[in-house]
Amino acid sequence: xxxxxxxxxxxxxxxSGSILTLFSALASALVIRRGIGGDWTALALPxxxxxxxxxxxxxxxxxxxxHWGWAAALGAAFxxxxxxxxxxxxxxxxxxxAAAFFFLLTGVHGAHVAGGVAGLIWNHWRATPGSAAAVRIxxxxxxxxxxxxxxxLLWAKS
Amino acid sequence: xxxxxxxxxxxxxxKQYFFLALFSVLVGxxxxxxxxxxxxYPDMKVRLFELLWPTGAAGGIMTPELYLSIMTxxxxxxxxxxLTTAPQGGFGNYFLPLQIGAADMAFPRLNxxxxxxxxxxxxxxxxxxxVPGGAPLGGWTAYPPLSAVGEVAGxxxxxxxDMWILSIALFSIASLLNSINFITTVLxxxxxxxTLMRMPLTVWGWFTTAIISLLAFAVLLAAGLLLLLDRWGxxxxxxxxxxxLSDRVLNHSGGSPILWQxxxxxxGHPEVYIAILPGMGLISTxxxxxSRRPVFGYKAMVGAMLVIAFLGFAVWGHHMxxxxxxxxxxxxxxxxxxxxxxxxxxxxxxxxxxLWGGKLRLNVAMLFALGFVSLxxxxxxxxxFLGQPAMxxxxxDTYFVVGHFHLIMGxxxxxxxxxxTYYWFPKMYGRMMNETIGKIHFYITFLGVYGIFVPMxxxxxxxxxxxxxxxxxxxxxxxxxxxHTFISHTSFTVAAVQLLxxxxxxxxxxxxxxxxxxxxxxxxxxxxxxxxxxxxxFGGAEVMVHHGPYEYSVPGAASDRVxxxxxxxx
Numbered sequence: 001x002x003x004x005x006x007x008x009x010x011x012x013x014x015x016s017g018s019i020l021t022l023f024s025a026l027a028s029a030l031v032i033r034r035g036i037g038g039d040w041t042a043l044a045l046p047x048x049x050x051x052x053x054x055x056x057x058x059x060x061x062x063x064x065x066x067h068w069g070w071a072a073a074l075g076a077a078f079x080x081x082x083x084x085x086x087x088x089x090x091x092x093x094x095x096x097x098a099a100a101f102f103f104l105l106t107g108v109h110g111a112h113v114a115g116g117v118a119g120l121i122w123n124h125w126r127a128t129p130g131s132a133a134a135v136r137i138x139x140x141x142x143x144x145x146x147x148x149x150x151x152x153l154l155w156a157k158s
Numbered sequence: 159x160x161x162x163x164x165x166x167x168x169x170x171x172x173k174q175y176f177f178l179a180l181f182s183v184l185v186g187x188x189x190x191x192x193x194x195x196x197x198x199y200p201d202m203k204v205r206l207f208e209l210l211w212p213t214g215a216a217g218g219i220m221t222p223e224l225y226l227s228i229m230t231x232x233x234x235x236x237x238x239x240x241l242t243t244a245p246q247g248g249f250g251n252y253f254l255p256l257q258i259g260a261a262d263m264a265f266p267r268l269n270x271x272x273x274x275x276x277x278x279x280x281x282x283x284x285x286x287x288x289v290p291g292g293a294p295l296g297g298w299t300a301y302p303p304l305s306a307v308g309e310v311a312g313x314x315x316x317x318x319x320d321m322w323i324l325s326i327a328l329f330s331i332a333s334l335l336n337s338i339n340f341i342t343t344v345l346x347x348x349x350x351x352x353t354l355m356r357m358p359l360t361v362w363g364w365f366t367t368a369i370i371s372l373l374a375f376a377v378l379l380a381a382g383l384l385l386l387l388d389r390w391g392x393x394x395x396x397x398x399x400x401x402x403l404s405d406r407v408l409n410h411s412g413g414s415p416i417l418w419q420x421x422x423x424x425x426g427h428p429e430v431y432i433a434i435l436p437g438m439g440l441i442s443t444x445x446x447x448x449s450r451r452p453v454f455g456y457k458a459m460v461g462a463m464l465v466i467a468f469l470g471f472a473v474w475g476h477h478m479x480x481x482x483x484x485x486x487x488x489x490x491x492x493x494x495x496x497x498x499x500x501x502x503x504x505x506x507x508x509x510x511x512x513l514w515g516g517k518l519r520l521n522v523a524m525l526f527a528l529g530f531v532s533l534x535x536x537x538x539x540x541x542x543f544l545g546q547p548a549m550x551x552x553x554x555d556t557y558f559v560v561g562h563f564h565l566i567m568g569x570x571x572x573x574x575x576x577x578x579t580y581y582w583f584p585k586m587y588g589r590m591m592n593e594t595i596g597k598i599h600f601y602i603t604f605l606g607v608y609g610i611f612v613p614m615x616x617x618x619x620x621x622x623x624x625x626x627x628x629x630x631x632x633x634x635x636x637x638x639x640x641x642h643t644f645i646s647h648t649s650f651t652v653a654a655v656q657l658l659x660x661x662x663x664x665x666x667x668x669x670x671x672x673x674x675x676x677x678x679x680x681x682x683x684x685x686x687x688x689x690x691x692x693x694x695x696f697g698g699a700e701v702m703v704h705h706g707p708y709e710y711s712v713p714g715a716a717s718d719r720v721x722x723x724x725x726x727x728x
Contacts, residue, residue: 007264007346014338018376025380025421032420033395037412094392097412104387 008130012137019112023145026108027152030101034156043098043157046088052081053150056113060143063120063136068127071139072120075113082110098156105149112142164274166266167693171273172252173586178273178280179244182235183572184660185284189232191653194646196220198639200628214292214313225627226295227314231287233298234322237429238329239280241571245436246371247276247336249578250364252586254340256684257358259349259701261694264342268335275332283325289317297625299422302396302415303403306388310403320389327382330375337375340368349683351703355460356722358682358707359453362460363439366467367432373471374428381421388413416481423474430567431470434534435463437574438505441527443707444577445509447680448524449516450718452708455508462501462508469498479550488547495545502538506531522596523678526577529604530570536608537566540615555625558618561611569607576600579663584677588689589670595662599655606652613641681719682707 034040059074085106091099119135165171195204203218214224251269255262263269286293291313296305300322309316344365348357357365384395388410396418397410446453453459475483475491509531518524540562543549553559576599583591617638622629629635629642676685683703687696702723709720 007342010342010346011265011268011338014341014372015334018334018338018372021373021376022380025377025424026384029380029384029395029417029421032417033413036414036417037394039399039412092392093387097394100387100391100393100395104383104393108383 002129005129005133008134009137012134016137016141019141020145022108023105023148026101026105027148030105030152030156033097033101037097039096040098040156041096043089043091043096043102043153045102045153045157046085048081048085048088049150049153052078052085053146055081056143056146060140063139066127066132068120068124068135072117072124075117075120075139079110079113079117082106082113101156102153105153109142109146109149112145116142164270166262166270168251168255168263168266168269169586169691171269172248172250174273175243175247175251175276176249178277179240179248179575180660180663182239182243182280184656186232186235186240187653187656189228189235191650192220192228193225193232194649196225197628198643198646200630211292220627222627223295223313224292226297226312226625227287227293227318229625230295230297230314230322231283231293234283234326236568237298237433238326239276239283241433241567242329242333242371242429243276244575245433245440245571245578246340246364246367247273249360249440249575249582250340250367250436253582253684254343254361254364255347256687256691256695257361257682258344258347258352259683259696259703260343260347261696261698263339264347265339269339272332272336272339275328275335279325279328279332282321282328286314286318286321286325289321291316291318294319294322299426300385300418301422302385302388302418303398303401305418306385306396307401307403307408308389310406320386323382323386323389327379327386330379330382333371333375334379337368337372340364341372344368349701349703352701352722355457356703356706358439359442359456359459359463360436360439362463363436366463367435370428370432370435370467370470374425374432377421378425381418381425384421385418416478416483419478419481420474423477424471426477427474428467428470430563431466433567433571434574435466437530437571437578438463440574440578440581441530442505442509442512443680443682444523444527444581445512445531446708446710447581447678448519448521448527449513450519450710451512451514451516452706452710453508454511454514455504456706456708458504459508462504465501466498469494469501473498476545476550479547480554485547492545492547496542499538499542502534506535506538521580521678522591522593522600523577523581525597525600525604526573526580529600530573530577532604533565533570533573533607536612537562537564537570541566552621553618555623556618557614557622557624560624561614561618564611564614565607569611576603576659581678582684583663583666584673585684585689585691587667587670588673589666589668590673590677591666591670592662595658599658599662602655603652606648606655609648610645610652613645617641617645679719681705681709681721683722686721686723 055074055078059071062071093100093103116139123131123135205218207215207220208218211224214221294314295312304311305319387393388395388397394410394413396415397413399411401408442453442459473491473495475487476495479488544553544562580591580596620638622635622638673689675689704726705720705722707722711718712720
């Protein structure tokens with residue numbers, strides 16, 4: 001592997017570890033908050049989340065094929081779908097703890113995805129071995145984290 | 159000009175971090191002098207206070223709210239912008255690539271981005287002094303509920319608190335980027351022959367610190383986000399039901415302020431090791447160089463650092479013994495806390511073992527290194543008191559705690575920075591700092607800090623609560639007036655003596671005696687290049703490492719040191 005790609009790979013894995021820790025902190029806050037408050041109410045998760053999950057999974061495959069532009073488009077579609085989910089939830093940020101965590105987790109994840117889309121677009125125009133390696137790792141990390149977030153939301157909605 | 163300011167050279171960035179920390183520490187010290195002055199002369203009209211804070215100190219007398227905001231800013235500046243910034247961002251950036259034989263950090267542009275984000279964080283924090291209501295009052299730990307409800311909790315808890323959270327969030331992001339850079343550099347850019355076990359202990363210190371930062375600051379960022387949402391978004395992560403403030407029931411329900419404590423201290427305790435681990439590595443080096451002996455038990459030193467880093471994540475509960483946690487949890491946290499004593503004792507034993515039988519050179523760097531060992535032991539022993547729930551019930555939130563953490567986290571780490579400055583200044587500027595001024599600086603500071611912080615332990619034992627803006631209302635504290643007078647006057651002296659250091663630093667930059675390439679006769683790679691090192695460090699030459707970092711007084715060697723780059727004799 002070329003030196004720049006090796007550096008980028010290591011850096012991207014470390015960044016992923018840090019992002020994972022961020023989500024672990026948020027997840028443990030959810031688990032504790034759900035247990036102590038006595039005010040947790042069931043949340044009807046918008047169905048569009050399943051479509052979004054499919055879009056993100058597809059983008060992961062496309063990234064492996066190095067079709068950066070298509071992956072960016074799928075990532076942007078995922079973000080649009082998440083925004084749609086925010087609209088259709090029917091509750092605001094202050095609409096109880098379950099809704100608060102829904103917005104928090106999807107929001108923080110979405111912000112990271114937005115950064116990933118920017119990286120994919122960058123790669124579409126001028127990919128280097130380093131940026132290709134880094135964006136690939138970053139994107140798959142976000143995909144994996146979304147699966148965990150989705151499971152957490154499904155668990156927490158009851 | 160812009161290219162020089164926004165440089166991507168790790169040496170320039172290291173200096174930028176260093177001077178940012180120097181500025182912060184000066185502001186922090188001035189704030190502490192204000193506090194100590196107010197504590198012993200609460201009724202004295204100070205014109206300067208009124209000039210600086212026309213509303214907080216109308217008539218020159220500090221209000222309790224202003225006192226608390228000064229305390230908060232002192233703590234935040236010192237913990238984040240001094241203790242976290244100088245050892246890692248400053249010395250780490252400058253010397254890590256040099257010590258492993260690299261031309262720069264792994265990601266130079268990311269490195270510059272980290273520094274400028276830290277710089278922005280500092281501006282935002284200082285900006286809190288100038289927003290309506292002034293700086294926040296909640297201390298550097300920003301405990302909810304009072305940090306989460308806004309201005310109703312005090313003047314600085316409005317805009318000032320928002321600025322604080324934004325500043326800490328920016329700082330966390332900068333630290334995360336910085337740690338990614340440090341770890342990647344150590345893993346990927348070591349010169350041929352520089353195996354992990356040939357790295358100077360300074361590099362091990364920066365490396366373990368970076369690993370801790372990478373995990374701890376992510377959690378702080380999460381906590382800060384939740385706090386912001388409670389303040390701005392109407393959520394109830396940390397705010398419980400039925401909270402009454404100023405005769406008003408707040409419209410929040412179900413949250414827990416204890417949740418913040420868990421998240422905060424999961425960051426906050428590792429933060430202590432972020433401040434001290436680079437210092438531990440540096441002190442090992444300086445003791446070794448100046449006793450002309452190898453570091454005693456190098457492998458044990460590396461192991462102890464890693465164990466300290468690991469245990470750092472398992473002891474956060476000892477900050478929460480009186481939060482109402484289960485006594486069983488308390489025992490678990492207490493035992494784990496005591497366990498930190500084991501690697502700490504290994505380190506201390508090995509430092510003494512390094513000195514034993516050595517040919518000691520008592521230059522200023524060495525004196526500060528010895529001072530570090532002394533402070534580390536003193537501060538560590540008082541930690542054993544506090545690590546026991548039964549003792550902590552009494553001592554929590556007293557001056558005992560203030561004395562303890564200032565000794566071990568504050569002053570010990572600052573002594574490591576002083577040692578580092580005196581030790582590395584010749585490499586950074588090609589000139590020597592003045593040893594005589596340095597020794598005066600050391601002896602007064604060393605005696606002074608004990609004069610400040612040991613009596614604080616006494617006050618704590620007598621039940622003196624911390625964070626009170628004046629003691630005259632309380633009869634049971636009347637006997638401690640003289641103790642506080644002594645502490646304050648000692649602190650004024652110590653603060654004044656730091657001007658000698660600042661003078662020495664800047665005077666030596668232009669007027670100090672010219673330094674040789676390797677004035678301390680050390681063996682690590684930074685002493686093989688000119689002072690200051692050229693832009694690309696080693697002039698593009700391939701560095702080959704043949705030796706460990708501490709080969710002093712090797713039997714049969716030509717001189718009393720073997721440079722790391724020296725080729726092995728066949």
